Every structure is written in structure tokens, then in C-alpha cells.
Amino acid sequence: xxxxxxxxxxxxxxxxxxxxxxxxxxxxxxxxxxxxxxxxxxxxxxxxxxxxxxxxxxxxxxxxxxxxxxxxxxxxxxxxxxxxxxxxxxxxxxxxxxxxxxxxxxxxxxxxxxxxxxxxxxxxxxxxxxxxxxxxxxxxxxxxxxxxxxxxxxxxxxxxxxxxxxxxxxxxxxxxxxxxxxxxxxxxxxxxxxxxxxxxxxxxxxxxxxxxxxxxxxxxxxxxxxxxxxxxxxxxxxxxxxxxxxxxxxxxxxxxxxxxxxxxxxxxxxxxxxxxxxxxxxxx
Amino acid sequence: xxxxxxxxxxxxxxxxxxxxxxxxxxxxxxxxxxxxxxxxxxxxxxxxxxxxxxxxxxxxxxxxxxxxxxxxxxxxxxxxxxxxxxxxxxxxxxxxxxxxxxxxxxxxxxxxxxxxxxxxxxxxxxxxxxxxxxxxxxxxxxxxxxxxxxxxxxxxxxxxxxxxxxxxxxxxxxxxxxxxxxxxxxxxxxxxxxxxxxxxxxxxxxxxxxxxxxxxxxxxxxxxxxxxxxxxxxxxxxxxxxxxxxxxxxxxxxxxxxxxxxxxxxxxxxxxxxxxxxxxxxxx
Numbered sequence: 001x002x003x004x005x006x007x008x009x010x011x012x013x014x015x016x017x018x019x020x021x022x023x024x025x026x027x028x029x030x031x032x033x034x035x036x037x038x039x040x041x042x043x044x045x046x047x048x049x050x051x052x053x054x055x056x057x058x059x060x061x062x063x064x065x066x067x068x069x070x071x072x073x074x075x076x077x078x079x080x081x082x083x084x085x086x087x088x089x090x091x092x093x094x095x096x097x098x099x100x101x102x103x104x105x106x107x108x109x110x111x112x113x114x115x116x117x118x119x120x121x122x123x124x125x126x127x128x129x130x131x132x133x134x135x136x137x138x139x140x141x142x143x144x145x146x147x148x149x150x151x152x153x154x155x156x157x158x159x160x161x162x163x164x165x166x167x168x169x170x171x172x173x174x175x176x177x178x179x180x181x182x183x184x185x186x187x188x189x190x191x192x193x194x195x196x197x198x199x200x201x202x203x204x205x206x207x208x209x210x211x212x213x214x215x216x217x218x219x220x221x222x223x224x225x226x227x228x229x230x231x232x233x234x235x236x237x238x239x240x241x242x243x244x245x246x247x248x249x250x251x252x253x254x255x256x257x258x259x260x261x262x263x264x265x266x267x268x269x270x271x272x273x274x275x276x277x278x279x280x281x282x283x284x
Numbered sequence: 285x286x287x288x289x290x291x292x293x294x295x296x297x298x299x300x301x302x303x304x305x306x307x308x309x310x311x312x313x314x315x316x317x318x319x320x321x322x323x324x325x326x327x328x329x330x331x332x333x334x335x336x337x338x339x340x341x342x343x344x345x346x347x348x349x350x351x352x353x354x355x356x357x358x359x360x361x362x363x364x365x366x367x368x369x370x371x372x373x374x375x376x377x378x379x380x381x382x383x384x385x386x387x388x389x390x391x392x393x394x395x396x397x398x399x400x401x402x403x404x405x406x407x408x409x410x411x412x413x414x415x416x417x418x419x420x421x422x423x424x425x426x427x428x429x430x431x432x433x434x435x436x437x438x439x440x441x442x443x444x445x446x447x448x449x450x451x452x453x454x455x456x457x458x459x460x461x462x463x464x465x466x467x468x469x470x471x472x473x474x475x476x477x478x479x480x481x482x483x484x485x486x487x488x489x490x491x492x493x494x495x496x497x498x499x500x501x502x503x504x505x506x507x508x509x510x511x512x513x514x515x516x517x518x519x520x521x522x523x524x525x526x527x528x529x530x531x532x533x534x535x536x537x538x539x540x541x542x543x544x545x546x547x548x549x550x551x552x553x554x555x556x557x558x559x560x561x562x563x564x565x566x567x568x
Binding site for chain 2: 005007014017018019020021022023024025026027028029030033060061088090092100101102103104105113115119138139141143146148149150151152153154155156158159162174182183
């Protein structure tokens with residue numbers, strides 16, 4: 001792989017894009033990231049991803065690099081240079097290199113890296129048959145809600161699920177309530193109402209999550225954002241996950257048990273169709 | 285700075301030691317680290333640091349790199365090449381580069397980086413007058429107890445303390461009990477007994493902490509490891525922090541109030557002397 005990346009104003013080959021071992025993103029996970037899906041060279045709601053990057057940087061008191069304004073141009077250039085048809089893009093911004101120690105007051109030049117590469121979409125079977133989830137033992141961390149470079153709890157939960165033969169782990173927040181999957185938000189259908197954990201519960205403000213809420217309103221599906229208890233998962237008529245790369249993924253098994261009839265449900269399917277149409281219309 | 289670093293079997297200049305932007309240590313903080321103090325080219329209890337690295341890697345299911353066995357030789361070489369008299373060393377091991385996504389099953393070649401550089405010891409005033417701490421709002425994270433590359437809660441707590449004019453922040457665990465400072469363990473003297481949070485409470489098994497417990501036993505200071513409530517801090521006769529770089533640092537102010545008489549207490553001073561003697565004897 002000889003991918004070209006964007007790195008603080010320059011387009012460089014992967015081998016030359018090395019991050020300083022003293023960069024705080026590497027030393028402490030002191031930075032944020034975004035993952036986007038690339039649709040035939042286009043992106044869905046890039047502006048929202050940039051907005052969320054800015055919000056994350058503000059939470060960490062990292063000055064946003066000026067290049068963030070050029071995210072669309074940078075991605076277009078990477079799509080061309082790497083000949084990306086369908087794939088994934090990642091934006092990373094760290095506090096950069098500073099003096100030794102946690103404080104990082106002298107780290108005044110953030111590092112911004114952008115990568116975009118070809119990658120096949122998730123397997124069709126995931127959408128046709130749905131995936132198998134379990135509740136992970138690993139809890140979310142105390143900076144949940146920021147898409148930071150501290151993603152070890154999610155890594156551990158995904159590995160825990162894999163070891164148990166499941167596709168993904170559902171993670172509880174510090175109160176023991178359902179928060180999200182390892183890299184996706186979660187929705188349940190309960191008595192024909194669409195339910196998703198509210199953002200107050202240490203939940204990442206997902207961009208696909210927000211799009212699904214819009215679509216549900218437009219399609220007149222009753223929807224509520226609230227605390228979701230783990231026991232409610234058992235009673236769900238439908239469950240699905242949302243993320244930029246995975247879009248809307250039905251969950252049809254939970255810890256080995258079928259969710260209702262074990263097939264993607266009608267509300268999930270409607271939203272999958274509506275989301276595909278929205279992406280087709282709005283990606284640019 | 286043109287420091288020489290060790291990187292997977294080779295000694296390379298800092299500019300050539302760049303970490304792949306696809307390394308999981310950078311993307312997710314999927315790895316562990318150790319910080320050691322270098323005393324005239326020597327290190328205190330290096331074997332314990334290596335042991336803790338192995339324990340952390342085991343928690344993350346990362347195969348320990350063979351080079352870990354050579355840590356002493358690697359550090360000796362770095363001390364020579366970088367002409368280090370007194371300073372700091374850091375060992376980092378990550379899961380390396382893998383396929384896209386959280387799971388990282390195909391990441392089979394860990395990255396091991398070791399750096400060692402000259403750095404003056406912490407300011408003498410910190411030991412003579414003691415430091416000022418506050419209780420940080422930021423809680424520890426759900427993988428506390430592992431010295432992982434997920435150190436953002438600690439970064440945020442340190443910055444919170446700095447913004448409030450304090451030297452360090454004391455962090456509570458998920459139960460709201462006192463766990464540690466941002467990069468140090470904590471001890472209190474309560475009714476002439478030495479008290480420190482037990483390791484069950486999401487507390488890092490500090491190597492200086494263990495040495496202080498040994499010294500306390502040897503000096504017949506009564507000592508107990510248990511749950512420590514935040515309210516107990518107010519009643520402490522003495523408070524001090526322990527870490528490899530900071531050794532034993534007296535805390536004489538807490539949120540602007542004096543701890544007892546506002547001077548390093550007698551038990552703290554005794555242990556500081558005993559620790560200095562231990563390091564002098566055992567560093568190699």
C-alpha cells in the first residue's frame with residue numbers, strides 16, 4: 001500500500017507521514033478523530049463531521065487547525081491521488097508535540113492527518129440477515145461523548161464480543177445504562193416506538209444517528225431519546241446500529257437469542273431504504 | 285533535539301522514528317507505556333517496570349515483543365548514545381498496524397519504542413514546600429489500572445488543575461473514591477497511620493507506591509490499603525504523592541487550604557529520606 005496522506009498542509013506518501021513518537025496523540029491519545037464513508041468519491045454530511053471535530057477540539061482546548069476549513073478540498077485531492085472509488089476516510093487532529101508531561105501547555109502546533117483509501121463496503125449478509133451482538137463487560141470511559149483517540153474500552157469490548165463469537169458489543173455507560181455499540185449508536189423499536197439513548201448518557205452524537213432521527217420524524221415514526229435500560233433490549237421488537245461506515249445495520253441476535261423473529265424488522269428496513277436515498281441525494 | 289530512539293530492534297534518530305499514522309497506538313491508544321527516571325545513567329527497579337508492561341500487554345492480549353527482555357541493554361545503549369546523565373526514559377508498546385477497524389486481529393507485529401533523554405529533576409521547591417492539589421472533576425476511565433496510551437482523562441484533570449492554579453489534580457474512580465493523582469499514587473497520614481487507596485479501586489500498581497509500602501513496613505509505620513473517601517483528605521495530617529519521576533512529593537495545600545501545618549510532615553520526610561537511600565542503593 002503506498003497511500004498518499006494529508007499531513008499539516010502537505011500531501012505525503014504513507015512512509016513519510018510518520019507521527020513523531022513524542023506527539024501527544026501517540027503518547028496519551030490527546031486528540032480527536034472522524035471516520036467517513038466515501039461514496040464514489042463523495043462524502044455524506046462532511047460539514048457535520050468537521051463541526052464535531054471542532055466541538056471535540058474545544059472540549060480538549062486544542063486550537064482547531066486552519067486546514068479544517070479545507071477538509072472538502074483535502075478529501076477531494078486524496079480521492080484523486082489514491083484513486084478512491086468506494087472506501088473510508090479518516091481525519092485525525094492531535095495536540096501535537098509539547099514539553100514532557102501531561103499538561104502540554106507548550107504544544108501549540110496541532111497535528112492534522114487525513115487519509116482516504118479504497119475499501120469494500122460491509123458484507124451484504126450483515127444487512128440481509130442482521131448481526132449478532134452481546135452486552136460487553138467493558139464499560140465506556142469517562143470521556144465518552146468525545147470521539148477522542150482514547151478508544152481502548154471500545155477496542156476491548158469489540159475483542160470481547162469477537163471472543164464470544166458475536167459481531168459487536170453493546171456498551172453500558174458509567175450508570176449501567178445502554179450507551180452505544182463499540183463504533184455505532186444503537187436504536188430499539190419498543191411497542192412500535194423508536195428509542196435511542198439520549199446524548200446526556202455519555203453517548204457520541206452520531207451523524208448517522210441524527211440523520212435517522214430526521215428520517216423517523218419525516219416518516220412519522222414516533223421516536224424518543226431517553227435512558228435505555230439493558231433489560232429493555234430483551235423486549236425490543238427491532239434493534240439496529242448506526243454509523244457512518246456501517247450505515248444502518250440490523251441486530252437480529254442478542255447474546256445468542258433472536259431479536260423477535262430474528263430478521264431485520266419493518267421499521268429498520270424502511271429506515272435503511274430512506275437512509276440510502278438520503279445519502280444518494282446529499283453526498284457530495 | 286536529535287535524540288536517538290530504539291524502535292523494533294533498531295536505534296534510529298528521532299526524525300526517522302516516526303510512528304505509522306495507521307498504528308493502533310496512535311489510532312486508538314491501543315498499547316501501554318512506562319516512564320522511568322534515569323539516575324546518572326542508572327534505573328530503579330527496571331525489572332518491575334518490564335513486569336508491569338507485560339501485565340498490561342496481557343490485559344490487552346498483545347504478544348510481548350522479544351525486545352522487552354533486553355530492556356536493560358537498550359536503555360544502557362540509549363544512555364550512552366544520548367549522553368544522558370539525569371533524565372527520563374519511556375517505553376511504549378502498541379499492537380502495531382492492523383486491518384481497518386477496532387478488532388485488530390491481523391495486527392501481529394507490536395511496535396516497541398524506547399526513548400531516554402536528559403531532563404532536570406522536578407524543582408526543589410516542590411519537595412521543600414510541597415505542592416498544591418485539588419480534586420479534579422474529571423473522573424478516571426474504565427480501563428484505569430492499565431498504564432495504557434489512553435491517558436486523556438489524566439491530561440484533562442491536569443489541565444483542570446493548572447487552570448485553577450493548582451499543581452496537580454486528585455482523581456476519583458467510578459465509585460467516587462479517591463484513586464490517584466494524574467500521574468502519581470497518593471498516600472495520606474490519618475491518625476499517624478499511613479493510608480493509600482487499595483489496588484481494587486481502579487488504581488495503578490505504582491512501583492514507587494510498592495517501594496513506599498516496603499519502606500513503611502521496614503520503618504514500622506502502620507500502613508493500610510483501603511477505600512479512601514474524598515472527605516478524608518480534609519482530615520489528613522500529611523498527604524504525599526508517589527511516582528517514578530517525582531519520587532515522593534509532599535502535598536501541603538488542598539484546594540487552597542493548608543494540609544495541617546502547611547509543611548511536609550515528619551512521616552513524609554522520613555519516607556523521602558528512606559526512598560532516596562533505597563534508590564541510591566538499588567539503582568543499576
